[in-house]
Structures are given as structure tokens and as C-alpha cells.
Amino acid sequence: MSDRLPGFSTLAVHAGAQPDPTTGARATPIYQTTSFVFNDADHAASLFGLQAFGNIYTRIGNPTNAVLEERVAALEGGTAALAVASGHAAQVVVLQQLLQPGDEFIAARKLYGGSINQFTHAFKSFGWNVVWADSDDIASFERAVTPRTKAIFIESIANPGGSITDIEAISTVARKAGVPLIVDNTLASPYLIRPIDHGADIVVHSLTKFLGGHGNSLGGIIVDAGTFDWSTGGKYPMLSEPRPEYHGIRLQETFGNFAFAIACRVLGLRDLGPALSPFNAFMILTGIETLPLRMQRHCDNAKAVAEFLAGHPAVASVSYAGLASDKYNQLARKYAPKGAGAVFTFSLKGGYDAGVSLVSKLQLFSHLANVGDTRSLVIHPASTTHSQLDDAAKVKSGAGPDVVRLSIGIEDKEDLIADLEQALGA
Numbered sequence: 001m002s003d004r005l006p007g008f009s010t011l012a013v014h015a016g017a018q019p020d021p022t023t024g025a026r027a028t029p030i031y032q033t034t035s036f037v038f039n040d041a042d043h044a045a046s047l048f049g050l051q052a053f054g055n056i057y058t059r060i061g062n063p064t065n066a067v068l069e070e071r072v073a074a075l076e077g078g079t080a081a082l083a084v085a086s087g088h089a090a091q092v093v094v095l096q097q098l099l100q101p102g103d104e105f106i107a108a109r110k111l112y113g114g115s116i117n118q119f120t121h122a123f124k125s126f127g128w129n130v131v132w133a134d135s136d137d138i139a140s141f142e143r144a145v146t147p148r149t150k151a152i153f154i155e156s157i158a159n160p161g162g163s164i165t166d167i168e169a170i171s172t173v174a175r176k177a178g179v180p181l182i183v184d185n186t187l188a189s190p191y192l193i194r195p196i197d198h199g200a201d202i203v204v205h206s207l208t209k210f211l212g213g214h215g216n217s218l219g220g221i222i223v224d225a226g227t228f229d230w231s232t233g234g235k236y237p238m239l240s241e242p243r244p245e246y247h248g249i250r251l252q253e254t255f256g257n258f259a260f261a262i263a264c265r266v267l268g269l270r271d272l273g274p275a276l277s278p279f280n281a282f283m284i285l286t287g288i289e290t291l292p293l294r295m296q297r298h299c300d301n302a303k304a305v306a307e308f309l310a311g312h313p314a315v316a317s318v319s320y321a322g323l324a325s326d327k328y329n330q331l332a333r334k335y336a337p338k339g340a341g342a343v344f345t346f347s348l349k350g351g352y353d354a355g356v357s358l359v360s361k362l363q364l365f366s367h368l369a370n371v372g373d374t375r376s377l378v379i380h381p382a383s384t385t386h387s388q389l390d391d392a393a394k395v396k397s398g399a400g401p402d403v404v405r406l407s408i409g410i411e412d413k414e415d416l417i418a419d420l421e422q423a424l425g426a
Helices: 008-014 041-048 063-076 087-098 113-120 122-126 138-144 167-177 251-272 278-288 291-310 329-335 351-361 391-396 413-425
Strands: 080-084 104-108 129-133 149-155 181-184 202-206 220-224 315-319 343-348 377-379 403-407
Touching: 008 063, 008 291, 063 080, 063 220, 063 278, 080 087, 080 251, 087 113, 087 149, 087 181, 087 202, 087 220, 087 251, 113 122, 122 129, 129 138, 138 167, 149 167, 167 181, 220 251, 291 315, 291 343, 291 413, 343 351, 351 377, 351 403, 351 413
Parallel strands: 104 129, 104 149, 149 181, 181 202
Antiparallel strands: 080 220, 202 220, 315 343, 343 403, 377 403
16 A cells, blocks of 8 residues: 555554464454463563563453554554453543542543443542533633642543533643543544544543444443653653562653553553453454444434424424534534534423333334444433432433433434334324
């Protein structure tokens, strides 16, 4: 190939992959093995001492997973990536490198309900403290910064409401505070938004969603932008100080612009153990090959469904940034010009009872706790994904009692609209 940089669709099919050197297999094989034979004692010692790259044990790395990591890093414009067992695992591994007991991180209040629960409750046992901010009020992030702040966490497209976050504005706050900006890019995928282009230092995904795309495999991934200086101010000793388990290596000094990805692998994944199955990596790789085709269909269908719902008498409001009337439409035009995503919410005039009733009457939509599937999905967040929150917190996170969340699939849009029409009419 010439010096021309490959386009997104080409990267989605080819990045990270080569024909298998032994068999000539064109599809990336599933290396379903726990461990790998060393060449000799010196080779083994160099691998364990981080003096050479290679395979040791599938908990730490695997050739199938390595192709997935390189592919997603290429699509996101990062320097390196690490695949793990789930999106939640990705968040734990990322923050383990950044936070010490008593430290804080700032998070946008509009987040997936599972992340709100993880940040509020599970992380307390690590001594990590979350401080909430409002993504519609950039100044709230500035006000939340303290000397204990070590990171800022946002979603590019917020779950469940589909609101678009002003990544560049929040990145400015993070730069001023001297902390990395972490962006969960699950709902957008790199096809719609590449957060690194707008100032993100770390990107995380639930691979389970749009990247895998078929509702058949769990996974998560961490992408290192290579943009943050981890040695500044001594804030991040996991990266800047000598690591006793690796004979005093300083990861920032040794690995430069992919030091964070290395830290996540050799300090986080190695010791916490949330390894991704090579079989799941293979399934997700297969899904990524059609990501640009699927995401465009998702977006086109979602806009058509949102327009239908906006005109229905039983619907009080629709929150979809792809609608010209939506408060986030200008941000959608800036950050996601190809489409505002496939996940959005709408409110029913009948409140909580109407939401619960609607999900039981839909026939083509599947009522389940997932998004990003080829199939269209529906859920009532207040009674499920956000049920652990009190009513005020539900409303603040975009999951009030009257709210229904849709994840629009790639079916014929006319069939989706017909299914909603019969359910709303019933």
C-alpha cells in the first residue's frame, strides 16, 4: 500500500491483523491457550522483567486480544490499548493506576446507571471518592477540583439520554487542573466521535456494545492517547516512581507515550485479573469489521424513530440530539456530524406506569439491559438500570420515572415505527 493513511472502514477490517504466519489463515485465529512456551531462560527473564515484548500468560496478554487492542487503538487514534473482561473492568483498571486511598475523581452526573453505582458504592472500598459535576454546566467541573483530584470522567454520548458532552470544554478544565480526562466512548464508538481528537487522554469502551455489536460477547477496552505527562508534580506514582515488582523501572520514563497502557497491563490486569477471553476477542473483532456500516444504519434508523415519537400524542418529550429542536443538536453537529448515535430516551405522558406498560407491549423491540445490538432494544431505566438511585438522582441522570430508553438496531425502520405505534396505541 502507498504512504496514504488508511480510512476508517479499512482500519476496521485490517488494523492489527496479518495472515497467520504458520497456517496462512486470513481471519485472526482464536489462540485458546493459557500460556506460551519461552525460547529459553533468558527469553523468559526478559519478558517477566519488561525488557522484551511477548506472550507469557493469557491473563496478561494473548495474540487474539493483541489484534483487537491494536485495531481499537488505531480507530480511536491512540498509541496503545488494553482489552479486559468488561467495561466496568476497564474503569477499575484505569482508576487503579491514578488513585490512591483518599484521592478524588470528578465524574459527570449523566452516566450509565451501573457506572454511577460503581463510582458511588463499590469504589468506596478502595478509598476512591467521586465528586459529581453537571456536564451542562462546565463551571461545575472547575468548582469540583481540589488538591486531591486525580482525574475527570465523562461519557461522549451520555447513557441513557443520548446527550452530547462538550469534550473540548471539559478537557480545558482538566488541563488547567493538571489531571487526565477519561472519556467513555461506548455509545458513540470511534465511528461517530474520536474523543482523543478533542482533548481526551484516556478512552474506555464497553466492547459489549456497538464495537462488538451483536449482543453475544462481553468485553472492555482502555485506549491510551499518549498525550499526558505522568511525571509532572508526582501525582501519579504508579507511573512516575520506581516499580519494586519490576526492579525499579519507571514506566513513564521507560515506555513514554504508551506508559499508561503498559501500567494498566502489568500493574492492573496482571494483579486484578479481569482478562478477556480470546474467544470473546475474536467475536468482537468480527463485529468491528462492520462497525461503520452498522453505526450509520443505527443512526439513520434512530433519527427516523425519534422523529416519529416526537409527533406522537402519547409522548411528552423526546431526548435525541439528532433532532433539530434538541438542546444538544449544536454539540451533535460539532462532535458527531455523521449521526447522534442510536441510544436515546423519551418521556410518556402517563408517567411511570405508562413506561412499564409500554415495554411489555412491544413485540419487535427486546426488553433487556443492553444497548448497541443489531436488534432494537428497550428498557424502563427507573425500574431497572437506575433503580438503585433515589427519585431526584434518577431525574438528574436522565432516567426519571416517565422515561423509556431505546437502543435502535439495524432492522427496517418502518417495522420499528409500526411496533412502537401499536404499543403506544394499545
